[in-house]
Amino acid sequence: MGNKEQTQQKILMAVGELLAKDGFKKFGVNALARQAGVDKVLIYRYFGGLPGLLRSFGESADFWPTLDEIANGNLQEFRHKPLGEAVGELLVNFARALRKRPLTREIMAWEMLEPNELTTILAETREEWAQRLFATFSARLTETDLDLLAITALLGAAINYLIIRGRNTQIFNLLEINSDAGWKRLEESLLQLCRNCFAGTADG
Amino acid sequence: MGNKEQTQQKILMAVGELLAKDGFKKFGVNALARQAGVDKVLIYRYFGGLPGLLRSFGESADFWPTLDEIANGNLQEFRHKPLGEAVGELLVNFARALRKRPLTREIMAWEMLEPNELTTILAETREEWAQRLFATFSARLTETDLDLLAITALLGAAINYLIIRGRNTQIFNLLEINSDAGWKRLEESLLQLCRNCFAGTADG
């Protein structure tokens, strides 16, 4: 007789494997059961269906980078850097962290098409994450009259777009968005944008 | 007996209607024939299938804003504005033009997930468009040591993301990306980013 826990694990593993292999386009109960080498009825029995499975999967992995990873393990240090400097470096680290996570990129792409349990969990994680990050700098908002929220929204959106688009496109705006060289240029410009932008106002 | 040209028109119209109504998720021969009120076999007969139809559709519409629209009908004027000013305003107008085109937004979303005949046409249009725009300012590249291409890639990506994301999301980064008020903040920050960024170097 089989082992229930082991089967559940096989199914959970298969979610990540299938997403990484074929993307969310072909994602479904049948394909999932095939990937796991398991009968699909067990997905319904053990997880109550796809939504429940995605929920379980979402809670069992680290799709999103931690604040520590973004801050090179030293968030405190960033509180004392000039604002433009800090924002720029955080954004660059954020982009690097996402580039290393193909699974997260896939989920982010999925999010553009339709919401589901997995993308919802990702969105919640990100929301809480963003708020904690923002709170870290809330005391320094008076340093500038720029709209910090809108600026980070813009630059965060830029990173998201390039990350997602890079899954199946090499060139955007005459620029290689999949090579390290191309990203180097983007990172550099990201830093310059932030530095120059905040330089116009008082800096801490 | 029916009218061939009229039927072809009905089918072509249905492409836009269906995309606007249900997005590309449910896009297919059957749904398309239903929308057009026509038998699906005619799609194969008249267009050789979906790819051919998309090609025809793509060549029969103006998804992409013209350079004139982006430049308020006066591109020459932009050549004499300070570089940061010009880039910023062009980007803002670009965003506004896209916000007005739900169909284009849908195709842009499609493009992020998978390429097809329609997105290819859009990409080619945009590529040529970008090159002409870039050429307009090529003579002034010496004014700055910034990486103009990378910067416009970033800010263009930002706009694309927010445009696409706005289709089914209200809030991003604690910001309303679907209301006019939210976009006002984004536009303002976009302008400031460009102004401040280019201000550090010599400006024309």
Add this chain to the structure above:
DNA sequence: TTGACTTGTCACCGCATGGTGACTAATGAT
């Protein structure tokens, strides 16, 4: 040994999809 329960297998259902072949009915040229 009996009987309840669990794990897993299998066959099946309804439905939608992309795609094709056979047909009807109108048109127009000879």
Add this chain to the structure above:
DNA sequence: ATCATTAGTCACCATGCGGTGACAAGTCAA
């Protein structure tokens, strides 16, 4: 009037999907 062509209808196919009910086999308690 005849006959080929054309526009459009319809039935059908294989395939894949999400989802369910019936059942075999193995486990454990009474």
